[in-house]
Amino acid sequence: MRFRARGERGAVGANLTIFLAFALYAVVQLTRTTLAAQQIDDRVDSIIVTTPAIAASLTNVPKLDETGRIAAEIDTAAANLTGHLDQVVTAAGNIDNTVVGINESAAAINGSVLSIGGSVDGIFSDVRGIGGSVAGIEPETRSIRQGVADINDRASVVIGQADSINGNLNNVLAEVG
Numbered sequence: 274m275r276f277r278a279r280g281e282r283g284a285v286g287a288n289l290t291i292f293l294a295f296a297l298y299a300v301v302q303l304t305r306t307t308l309a310a311q312q313i314d315d316r317v318d319s320i321i322v323t324t325p326a327i328a329a330s331l332t333n334v335p336k337l338d339e340t341g342r343i344a345a346e347i348d349t350a351a352a353n354l355t356g357h358l359d360q361v362v363t364a365a366g367n368i369d370n371t372v373v374g375i376n377e378s379a380a381a382i383n384g385s386v387l388s389i390g391g392s393v394d395g396i397f398s399d400v401r402g403i404g405g406s407v408a409g410i411e412p413e414t415r416s417i418r419q420g421v422a423d424i425n426d427r428a429s430v431v432i433g434q435a436d437s438i439n440g441n442l443n444n445v446l447a448e449v450g
Contacts, residue, residue, distance in 0.1 A: 337445050344438035351432045362425070365418045372414050379403050 383401070 337442055340438060341442040341446075344435050344442065347431060348435040348439070351428055351435060362418075362421045365414065365421050369414045369418060372411050376408070376411070 382403070
């Protein structure tokens, strides 16, 4: 029986050694798993922080498509206005030149009437009426010219804004694409 007790002690020692080795292995594996889980948790926190910003950016993509469409329509409309505005400016310049000629003619007539003298008071009154009418046209002509200049300024602003919107849209499309 002694021999059996020694064999049992050896088996117990071997079992204890295997158990301790397994326990040490399990502790090492659990430690590695805990470290990996911590790294995953840190990465998830980072992803959670950036996800709302990405989601918010993606909600703006349809709005940018709509903005691009509107910008293209504005650009098309502004391009059509440029030709019309040039015609208005030309017409206003022609009116202004005509008014200057009429004013010079009225002044010449007025001078002629003054040189006739005497019984031409009625004619002189008529010429003054014409001169007053011509003088009344000149502010209108200036007003038209100023209106055309204002329209040109506004069209330039619209074209600049459309170009800016188009540039911003291209930048966003490049970033999204």
